[in-house]
Amino acid sequence: MVDLTRPSLEERIRQMIAATGPMSLADYMSLCLADPQDGYYTAHRPIGAKGDFITAPEISQLFGELIGIWMRAAWQMSGRPTPFHLVELGPGRGTLMNDMLRVVCQDPEAAAALHIHLVDISPTLRAEQEATIAGFQQTKSWHETLDSLPSAPLFMIGNEFFDCLPIHQWVFSEGRWHERVIGLDERGALTFGIGPVRALSAPSQGRETRTTNGPVPEPGAILEHSPASEAIMAFIAGHLGAHGGAALFFDYGHAAPGYGDTFQAMSHHAHADPLRAPGRQDLTAHVNFDALRRTALAELAERPAHGLTVPAIMTQGDFLLVMGLLQRAGQLGAGQSPEMQGQLQDAVERLAGPDHMGKLFKCLALMPAGLPLPPHATA
Ligand code: SAH
Numbered sequence: 565m566v567d568l569t570r571p572s573l574e575e576r577i578r579q580m581i582a583a584t585g586p587m588s589l590a591d592y593m594s595l596c597l598a599d600p601q602d603g604y605y606t607a608h609r610p611i612g613a614k615g616d617f618i619t620a621p622e623i624s625q626l627f628g629e630l631i632g633i634w635m636r637a638a639w640q641m642s643g644r645p646t647p648f649h650l651v652e653l654g655p656g657r658g659t660l661m662n663d664m665l666r667v668v669c670q671d672p673e674a675a676a677a678l679h680i681h682l683v684d685i686s687p688t689l690r691a692e693q694e695a696t697i698a699g700f701q702q703t704k705s706w707h708e709t710l711d712s713l714p715s716a717p718l719f720m721i722g723n724e725f726f727d728c729l730p731i732h733q734w735v736f737s738e739g740r741w742h743e744r745v746i747g748l749d750e751r752g753a754l755t756f757g758i759g760p761v762r763a764l765s766a767p768s769q770g771r772e773t774r775t776t777n778g779p780v781p782e783p784g785a786i787l788e789h790s791p792a793s794e795a796i797m798a799f800i801a802g803h804l805g806a807h808g809g810a811a812l813f814f815d816y817g818h819a820a821p822g823y824g825d826t827f828q829a830m831s832h833h834a835h836a837d838p839l840r841a842p843g844r845q846d847l848t849a850h851v852n853f854d855a856l857r858r859t860a861l862a863e864l865a866e867r868p869a870h871g872l873t874v875p876a877i878m879t880q881g882d883f884l885l886v887m888g889l890l891q892r893a894g895q896l897g898a899g900q901s902p903e904m905q906g907q908l909q910d911a912v913e914r915l916a917g918p919d920h921m922g923k924l925f926k927c928l929a930l931m932p933a934g935l936p937l938p939p940h941a942t943a
Contacts, residue, residue: 628663817851881922
């Protein structure tokens with residue numbers, strides 16, 4: 565039942581802005597995505613053909629299976645630590661975990677050692693995850709944040725997790741960086757604006773070079789920065805550095821720093837205005853893989869205990885091809901109907917094709933140095 569007496573999220577956001585002034589994009593994103601009552605992830609079912617977007621594991625089992633092979637190999641080559649803590653961040657409907665588990669459990673020793681962890685803020689999606697992986701009898705733990713993960717080697721995966729973490733944007737105007745904010749126009753509707761100069765918390769991306777030594781940015785240039793993503797990456801690198809394990813993240817984003825506005829809304833598989841319908845459409849930003857990699861490297865430099873490295877960023881297409889995407893698709897299609905084979909070809913194209921996810925999506929790994937696995941083992 566919809567409670568008509570309760571103000572909508574949009575109404576609450578307008579009230580907050582009226583009371584305390586314009587808000588950062590990061591605060592707006594947090595409210596829209598994670599508000600306990602009306603947040604997009606906390607209160608809706610966003611993923612799938614009927615939802616707002618489709619992710620790689622929902623396109624084909626090939627994605628999760630190849631990642632399962634990677635995880636199993638990373639665990640085996642790390643000396644088979646027991647328990648085998650397999651962790652997924654933002655597991656959505658649980659499809660990727662389910663496909664991975666099938667492959668991981670082909671090794672009886674891995675199956676016996678397995679402990680499954682799912683980190684998600686969404687109660688509705690948690691229920692879906694539980695149903696999707698119900699066929700696996702191993703211990704399962706759900707976590708709202710990473711803090712409650714065990715102090716032990718972790719084998720972690722996250723697909724389209726970082727893109728929904730809040731970002732700040734900075735606009736270059738009159739020779740300085742200003743925070744881009746969300747305020748109210750004269751009719752009381754949400755609108756973008758430019759906030760005061762906040763030199764102290766200037767974005768790390770731009771701090772070193774762009775405003776001082778480098779070329780002066782064009783007026784209106786936009787720089788994005790996600791302290792929340794960097795804090796989570798620092799936690800992960802610190803944890804793996806201290807206890808061992810490996811981690812793999814896929815998302816759309818850029819491997820080199822740069823300017824540009826990537827803040828976007830998705831509704832029913834199409835781009836939408838991010839200031840419309842707060843809490844009822846997905847909000848994301850491209851992931852700055854360069855910043856995440858540098859964060860991880862800086863953290864690991866302080867804890868070299870487990871010899872972890874962060875290989876250069878690889879595209880999703882290259883990763884999947886090196887992991888044997890074409891061979892696996894061929895195996896699955898052998899002896900099947902032309903229709904089934906056509907579907908597999910289509911899935912390969914969507915996952916790895918340069919005009920689909922193959923190039924825009926990137927892969928970042930943290931793993932023991934010398935592990936003969938991609939992204940290290942580039943073809
Ligand atoms: N990995 C899935 C789903 C991606 S959507 C797939 O590929 O299909 C993003 C997922 O992250 C959702 O499950 C959402 O509930 C979860 N999520 C969003 N913000 C989060 C946060 N701050 N902490 C934990 N989980 C979060």
